[in-house]
Amino acid sequence: MTTTQTGPPRPPRRLAGLAMALTGAFLLLCCTGGSGAFLLSELQEELDNPVASTFGCGEDGPVEFRDELPRIGPYGDAQMRNAATIIRVGAEMKIPPRGWVIAIATAMQESSLSNLPHLGARNDHDSVGLFQQRPSQGWGTPAQLQDPAYSSRKFYEKLKTIPGWQTSTVTRAAQRVQISAYPDAYAKHERLATEIVNALTNGAARAVGGGGEELRCARAGEIAASGWTAPIPGGVGSGFRTAQRPSHNGVDIAAPKGTLIRAAATGRVLVSTCDEDRRGRHSCNVDGFPGKGGCGWFVDIKHAGNVITRYCHLVRKPRVNVDDMVQAGEVIGEVGSSGNSSGPHLHFEVHLNGDRSSRGAIDPAPFMRDRGAPLRGVG
Template sequence: MTNRVISVIVATVMGVTICCVGGLVGLSGTATACVPQTTATPTASTDTAGRYDTEQRGHVATIVQVGANKKVPGRGMVIAVATAIQESVLRNLGDLGAANDHDSLGLFQQRPSQGWGTPQQVMDPRYAAGEFYDKLLTIDGWQQMPLTQAAQAVQRSAYPNAYAKWEPDATALVADTAAVLGVEIPGGFGMCTSASGWVKPVDAPLNSGFRTDSRPGHDGVDLGAGRGTPIRAAASGIVIKVRCNAYNADGSPRSCDIDGNLSTPGCGWYAEILHPDKTVTRYCHMLQRPAVSVGEEVVAGQIIGLVGNSGHSSGPHLHLETHTGQPATEANAVDPVAFFAARGVDLRSVRTL
């Protein structure tokens, strides 16, 4: 796939009973109602839609309508729109002669020579969107993938990491367009965003609390999600740590790519995000290396990893910590239940999708 990008200035936008030990080994407001799932707009500039012209927003409407007709989940619509922004900036590009990248055409820069259809077909936005969705839906586990990975699996771009930066705009555009069209997004966006821009990282029961009498050293809470469940960034911010933190009983380093146990100290694969209010969230015991990198900007609801059982853990779950500053330490750890409640998210509730 091509990377012909017209420059546009945009703003950044199973529950099982388990236990773990909070903290690492060897490493140093008013609550608001949750926005309904079908209209959730993760943290994005409020004028996102206004920064795209009538032609561009018309193409978003086509992508959303085709997705709704095919009953594609909201996540798929966001992936499709983000891909179209990256590939064509939502312009239905024809043959640009010498400036063309091979025979790439249309909103998604699909190539007739690669089996996407005839030139006339791929220049039809409805056809092109339908072909994109049809390919996306054949990819096993696409809903659990980071956006850039799912888009790349469809597009096979020479710039596979370029799609993710458009996720905030794409999410806002899909939500805004669906509201204008009166289209119900199948499955919503897979999350519920508070008015202050925070989400519950996994929709799972709260199995263990913060520094309880039986576990006074537990510096977070445990959410009993099943293995492989996507973990979402609780709010926008910058990734400040991605590490493996696991040790054998004798103190020697242990791989985080294998299951831990109660004799294995450490947080396993984990990531930390620094948020604009200078707070930090920590996500422990991931299945594999997190899907984000240090220095990467993330938005609320972005998939940052998968629930696993690495480190000091007796079963798959997310150990979630909240800290009032950085570096995140035992001294500045606070109860995530109260922390999230102040931001409009109830960690104790579980939605039924």
């Protein structure tokens, strides 16, 4: 199996060497499961966290103000400077990085990260500043609310009063602070807000901790500040659209039958069903075999930003139903070998733009790594 290096630098030589030593095991995992999976599981604790070795997880703290800040998406120097202020105030108040993501996503929706004055007839009531807070609602004077540090502090003070905000969706947390007429509008900014936090903090949106606790990279089963977590522990065996399997639209993570599968992020269940095999027979309650066709028992979940994750080959009917709202880390089923499979494993896919077809599929490995929820292995 060959892999193409993309994105960040390669991990340290020791980690790379250990990965090469496991190549024989990886070759056994290509939609087959099998004993090779367990070799990787046994050695997993010896692997360095690949996020720490390539990105960092905020250990260096928020960025210091520089002459030029990176441009991300449509946001230039002035807006990124405001984002840096939001992060700096959050760090001073010992708000964990999840709060920074929520605050920046909120300011992206309210003002496009611009410190807006009163806009006269175009104004939403008397709203001003980064968060469009209203003097008439007790947030402060107009002059105070046009101070990015002051308005950020007021946002965080209200956020801290919301029970469970750290495990909340951006939509729920932001709406509880802002009481917006468009409560669902915040979610679409979460992906770019996460990218901004990572760019300005050496990867703090990939971290857990904060609030007085030292930041560190999320471990298996923990939810990073980005709101994402790996669906199961274990390493990637068969990768995304490899030369051997160009139509493989996800990655395979081998694990013992019955291993709990968790939602990778908060979202709504789109599909929870048995995928028919190519002969039209429902046979998901028995183990599959290569060439049988189908995902077996599987689940699709839609997340913020029109991201969809797919979980295939479950051992039995999923624990969730269509239209259920699930939280990041919530158990949705167990690893099995239903459908096109010859051994227990999770086939995991990520799709963008709400497109459940192969056209929307992207490589889950770098996507999850960027969110501090790496799928360990060579995927």
